[in-house]
Amino acid sequence: MKMVNANDVVIVSAVRTPFGRFGGSLRDFDYYELGAIPMREVLKRVNLSPDKVNEVFWGVGDTSACRDPYTPVAARQSLIRAGLPHETVSISFDMACVSAMHAVKLAAMEMAAGEIEVAIAGGATSFGQSPLVVRGLRFGGNRLGDVAMEDPLVALGYKDFNPVSVDSDDVAHEYGFTREDMDEWAVRSHTNYGNAWNAGKFKDEIMPLEIPQPKAEPKTLDIDEQYRPGSNMEGLARLKPVYNTRAITAGNAPGLNDGATAILLMTRKKAEELGLEVLATVVASVSVAINASRMPEGPGYAMQKILKNADMTLDDMAVMEINEAFACVPLVSMKLVVDNDDSKYKELQKKMNINGSAIAIGHPNTASGARIVMNLMYELRRRGGGYALGSLCGGLAQANACIIKVE
Secondary structure, three states, X not given: OOOOXXXXXXXXXXXXXXXXXXXXXXXXXXXXXXXXXXHHHHHHOOOOOHHHOOEEEEEOOOHHHOOOOOOOOHHHHHHHHOOOOOOOEEEEEOEOEOHHHHHHHHHHHHHHOOOOOEEEEEEEEEHHHOOOEOOXXXXXXXXXXXXXXXXOOOOOEOOOOOEHXXXXXXXXXXXXXXXXXXXXXXXXXXXXXXXXXXXXXXXXXXXXXXXXXXXXXXXXXXXXXXXXXXXXXXXXXXXXXXXXXXXXXXXXXXXXXXXXXXXXXXXXXXXHHHOOXXXXXXXXXXXXXXXXXXXXXHHHHXXXXXXXXXXXXXXXXXXXXEOOOOOHHHHXXXXXXXXXXXXXXHHHHHHEOOOOOHHHXXXXXHHHHHHHHHHHHHHHHHHXXXXXXXXXXXXXXXXXXXXXXXX
């Protein structure tokens, strides 16, 4: 296990917006401003001058939400909007849902290489700003007649592949998970989130946002809008499966959510030099990719890889999270990582997603990975320290995992 040293990559600040439901409170937020909001706040919380940041690593998926959909350099536009100097280097990149956790990995890699000392890692997604698409007009010569518009959010996935829900449903069925199993996990997610929010657990990570109202005073949003109090098996059972799946419904999957996350990282040496409190240490980060049709297995394989790399076991982890891209994702990956051992599977569940996950919190895809890291970090701090492991899958069955430590 890794010992403390001056070259450790540490977290000194982490924050996110509340996550909005589709068409909800964040639907009208400009995409660049949505990203700038946590960038500003993550620096403000530790009173760090913006010129101390060497680089911004920013997860970006659907750039059609940008006002400049063609090569929008979203990280750069958001960081300038946030007040960082024009001289700040940045990268906007797309690894779908794993992007913001991979941003943490990229920052850590550059610090390990001695290239930088301070970075912001995170991402933003705005499903609410996604436009309808018209294809084939540029050289089509259309002068008369109707024009067909395409909604890229329908059957969300990739045109040359099955919808991700269909592949996930097939893998879940193969593992023996039923609709009831998935609905039970969804109810658990909402219940755990509600208990955690009522206990004040999300106050560390969620920054309240003022939401302008057309004919009234602004309202303050300080809770994730995806959360549905009172979710129960009876209500979920009434929902129909989506896209001809057996068991995946709008109730046991996350929504199309809006939100942004930011984590401020630096070397331990730099944090000490600046007099900043170390909130957590990044112990290890990994990425994997598997067969594109096997997405729910991705986090399980990423967990196996990172535990081997770090020479650690599941027993070393105080808490864990596997993102609920669908309820079947944590269910399948937990089974995989314990090699189908039922007793270990039941024990693993007790440490997993204890504050809820994407089904209750929401899943603004390219922001979620950093949300997982910060939620685990703040949970460890409330517990007095320890190790935590977070993992999530991404488009066409990529996956990342990250282990952090709180002293």
